[in-house]
Amino acid sequence: MRRTLLRTGFAALIAAGILVVPQATDAATRGGKMIYARYADSLFLDPVLNDANTDIWVLTNLYDTLLAPTKDGLGVQPGLATKWDSSADAKALTLTLRPGVKFADGSPLTAGDVKWSLDRARDPKAGAWSGSLASIDGIEASGDTVRIALKHPDPTIIPALATFNAAILSQKLFEAAPGETPEDKARAFAEKPVGSGPFILTAWQRGVSMTLRRNPHYWKPAEDGKPLPYLDELEFQIIPDDATRLLKLKAGEIDGTEFVPYARVKELQADPSLRMELWPSTRVTFLTMFAGATYKDGKPNPMANPKVRQALNYAVNKDAVIGITTLGLGKPMRSFMSATTPLFAGQDLYKHDPAKARALLAEAGFARGFETSILALSGNADEANNLAIVQQMWGQVGVKLRIDLVDNATRTARYRAEDFAMRTSLWTNDISDPSQVTSYAAYYPNIHSLHSQWRDERVDELFVKSQQETDPAARAAQYKEIQERFCAAPPVVFLYETPYPVAFRKQAQGFVQIPLGNNLFEAAFVDK
């Protein structure tokens, strides 16, 4: 049933033109090497202590989790655990481990490793991600069974166990790593990580390349019953310049590359030697508005008035922005979360209506408009395009926008200090659940709703309830209400969601990028 649903879902996405994936191939080629170019190198390959997508998106190739996100990103499927059962009171979870799984060095993966890894991942001192496992009260391991006791029922624990930070490491290998403290050991281990994933890292020249060899002990079989992965070797080359990556692809020096600029997508689609893939993503692009009564300097904030925030949304023609910046590849945002997020309850938001925008501004006492400013990343072409259009559209309703170009660390510092009027924003989910994006965007206590100071006590209450709601229908209803309430007078200007644009040579196939961004190479291969 689930599989049928999944297939239907995929078919719908393909029909909608969102997903352009390779057609099924006759037979995968085994062996050989694939070279994939990335725009930036990874920093730290520890599932628990990393903090960047450049780490997260490749970790799945080295480490496994108990459960795994489905390819559509909407649910979970078996990983290192084949079976999971929730107790009647939903306060305990029993997982059965897949028999015979080995780490890449040939040593067996045990329930003890699972307990040790999850205890490490949920230690609040351990890193930015421990919150996803905060409901765990204790873990017991025996034989092939892992029993997780929860402090309270937690509907997010299942997707949390399918998220990168819950990856299972070998306790023995980690503790054998050189170093005195756990931090030193983590550093040493992350240089030469060994997991139970499809590949093992064999060489890493920072800023240049990463070489991964196939893990001969990998547990997952291919469709033909023989073991995955297909490739003997996978090389990541680090090429920061977009144009250079594409030149290299066209020259046949690499097999595939990520982050194709939107402006080049059509050209690559027309190239018969290449295949342009657009993977559905959880990536949403929007502008965040400060909604507090006064700015940091004490001056009154026009955006504190919900009507002003609505007006600014009505004044933006999202389709025009999508047409110009993404060359039609994007879709209008229909909630603060992407349409690929579980429990997404989207609606058509703020159809372009300058007259209504002007009327709302007049009602709010800004008939003659006002001046405001936005923090944007210098050197980012997409943001420059978006803001040029928004600036012009807002100009039509009397709102004058000043664009302040800064670097990312500056924007983040001002954001965290809540010292901004507006900023450019982008979001991707790390977990197949709406709780993460909601806790940042709409739930005030976490980070003051995107540091906007927007607050809706009903939303906070619904969110807290939803975090312990075990009835899926009730939880869906809670999320529907949260999204409706947020979108009614949001602290954001909705723009668009975009797919991940990835290009391959025709011969290179089988790559999958899930909506969370994870790069899956286990079934990738290169035809001779």
Added chain:
Amino acid sequence: MSRAGLVAARLLQIVPTFLAIGAVVFVLARLLPGDPVSAMLGDRATEEAVTRLRAQMGLDQPLWTQFLLFAGRMLHGDFGTSIALRIPVTTAVAERLPATLMLTALATVLAISIAVPLAFLAATQAGRWPDTLIRVAFQVGLSSPIFYVGLLLLTVFAAGLRWFPVGGYGDGVAGHLYHLLLPALTLALSFSAVIMRNLRAAILEVLQAEFVDFARSKGLSRRVVLFRHVLRNALLSTVTLVGLHVGALLGGAVITESVFAVPGVGRLMVDSIFARDYPVIQALTLVLAVIVSLAFLVTDLVQMWLDPRVAR
């Protein structure tokens, strides 16, 4: 001052320079808005995560405590651990420095080999068509942005003609040189334009000098006059220019390294500034300062060789 004396004095001068630059860059890095923690944890950081990490990194200490710690370590040759990469700074810099040094050296050699003969030709043919042609061509080279020239060379010679690889660094010294030839040429094109214009002007000026008339009237051949007397004297200011330009060349390497995917310190510097990776920014600035100081020293030595009066 003797040559050895000059070298010793200049090397000693590097020490206070080093300390002063160390202090300045320590403060400058911290004057940038934001800190490593906000760069690392990004927009999603919660208040407690930020506080915890700041304490872990010692960023909650008073600035002077941090500075004393940094200075003390630095005097022992310990530059600390990179915040973003989590490896020793010395390792990070040592891995990346050779590529940039090779690129800069190759670009300098290329620039000189292109500029000197052409400047000579342009000066001796001043006002005639070879001069005009050379000057126009170099004007174009000088005014083209580096990233554009780089992409153009890549598109034509690498992706199109396949004479060169499309970026990267290759393996082994021969592989490195092969991969670095196009990026070095990119850097050399604008640099050679600067050298060419300067040298051409210098040659024209020296040609007017009385000692040249004297040398000619002594009956020396045109060849000897031009090479031994004119070129040698004209090169004096060019050598200064080349020396001064090493810093600019290292700056230009930042862009070239990105376009050509060369893993050099230019890219490391940019990444580190974006990440507010203080230890790496500090170490790299110091290393680059030493390189520039050494380049000035070499410039002085070459000038002394060209014109012994400089030493006096």
